[in-house]
Structure formats: structure tokens, C-alpha cells
Amino acid sequence: MFSKSRIHDKGPKAEPARSPESAAAPQRPSPDFGSSSGDNAPFGSHSSKQKPAASVLASDLTVTGNLRTTGDIVIEGIVDGDIRAHLLTVGESATIRGEVVADDIVINGRVIGRVRGLKVRLTSTARVEGDIIHKTIAIESGAHFEGSVQRQDDPLAGAQQQAAQAGRPAGAAAANSAPAAPAAAPAAAARPAAPASGNLGQDARAAAPKPPAPAAKGGE
Numbered sequence: 001m002f003s004k005s006r007i008h009d010k011g012p013k014a015e016p017a018r019s020p021e022s023a024a025a026p027q028r029p030s031p032d033f034g035s036s037s038g039d040n041a042p043f044g045s046h047s048s049k050q051k052p053a054a055s056v057l058a059s060d061l062t063v064t065g066n067l068r069t070t071g072d073i074v075i076e077g078i079v080d081g082d083i084r085a086h087l088l089t090v091g092e093s094a095t096i097r098g099e100v101v102a103d104d105i106v107i108n109g110r111v112i113g114r115v116r117g118l119k120v121r122l123t124s125t126a127r128v129e130g131d132i133i134h135k136t137i138a139i140e141s142g143a144h145f146e147g148s149v150q151r152q153d154d155p156l157a158g159a160q161q162q163a164a165q166a167g168r169p170a171g172a173a174a175a176n177s178a179p180a181a182p183a184a185a186p187a188a189a190a191r192p193a194a195p196a197s198g199n200l201g202q203d204a205r206a207a208a209p210k211p212p213a214p215a216a217k218g219g220e
Contacts, residue, residue, distance in 0.1 A: 058147075059093045066098070088117075092125050101156060116155045133158065 054072035057063065061077040068084040078090040081098045088102040094109035105117040106194070107126040120134040124142035131147045132153040139145065152158075 054087070054089075057094075059091070082113075090126075103156075116158065118155065 027128040033204065034182050037092060052071055054074050055069060056074045057077045057079070059076040060067060063077065065077065066078045066081040066083070067073065070086060071087075072087040073083070073085045074089045074091065075094040075096060077094060077120045079094075079096045083096065083102070084112070085102045087104045088100060088106070089110045090096060090100075090105075090107045090111060092108045095112070097112045099114045099116070100111055101116045103117065104119045105115060106121050106123070107115070107128060108123045109120060109125070110127040111130065113130045114133045115130060115134075118135045119132075120132055120137045122137075122139045122143040124140045126140075126145070128143075129147065131150065133150050133152055134146075135151065135153060135155055137149065139152075148185065153168075
């Protein structure tokens, strides 16, 4: 006799046959649009720009003339002229002869001239010969300073006014600086003529030349 379990037991299911094309085609990975890795970002796509490095004037350089920058500058050499910057650092070996204007100023060397800054700091090796106009100042022990110290809420405003006046033409500056000429004095009134004198006829007759005397006759 046959067992019912063997009669109703089904054999293993056969897998459906695959076509040769589907079997040979490799599977492609799906693109990941949600990736925010910075490595795959194109060059220059960053919204924030990096701050440029500070400009450095080496100790073996001497500059004659003014320096102007909107960034940071480090002076290690000699400058004969004015300096305008955002952050100015004067090295121990530096010497500046001129006016210094910056938001932040750190002086480790020598400055001969006026100093204008929102924040001014003189280290122990600083040597300043000139006035300092500041909003906040810090002077370390050992710093050498000769001049006056004046606090202002906006010490850079005076430098901007001086720069604006320096950019004007010479004629316009002279016209603004020269005092106004006084108004011309009114012309002197004509003096009235002196009244005629009653003896004018007699004076005229007296001044007139006299006729010559007649010659004497011989018989008389």
C-alpha cells in the first residue's frame, strides 16, 4: 500500500528560466541624490569665502611711500610713509615713520608718528613717539611712549576727513582755507565845490598882465 503523504507530497518547485540578456546585464547602483559630501561639490561652490592671508613686509625691505589695504598686514621692515589697514602688526624689528591708522593695532617695534585705532596695544618692546588716538588701549609694562593719549568714540573719523581734504585739488583747498576778502570801501563822495568869492573879479583883474606904458614924446 502506498502512503497518502507520499502521494500528496509535491516535489521541489523549479525556478523560472531566465533569459540570457537579463542574466548577463549587471545591476547598476541607484544614484544617491541626497548626498551632501563636500568632496563631490564643484570648485568655488562654497558660499563663504576664506579670509585672505595677511601681507608681510620682511625685515630686509624698505618702503618709501604710503601703504593702503583693507586686510591685515605685518610690518617687519622699514616704512617711510602712512599706513592704512584693518589689522596692523608692527614687528620688533620694524620702524614706521608716518601716521598709522587701523581698526586693530599691535605695536611691538618702533613708530614715529600719530597712531589712530579702535584697539591699540603696546607690548613691552614697543617704542612710540607720537600721539595716540584710540577707543580702547592697553600698554604693557616696559613699553616706551612719548606723546599724548586721547580717547574718541570714532578715532578713524579724523583720518577719513584728512584723507578727503588731501584728495581735493590745490585750488579748491586754497579757496576753502583762505579767508574771504573784505568788502571794498565805498567810493568817497565827491566834495562840493567851494562857493565863488565876491572878489573873484578883482582877483582876476589883479592877476591879468598890465599893458605896457606909452612911450614919451620927444617935444615934451
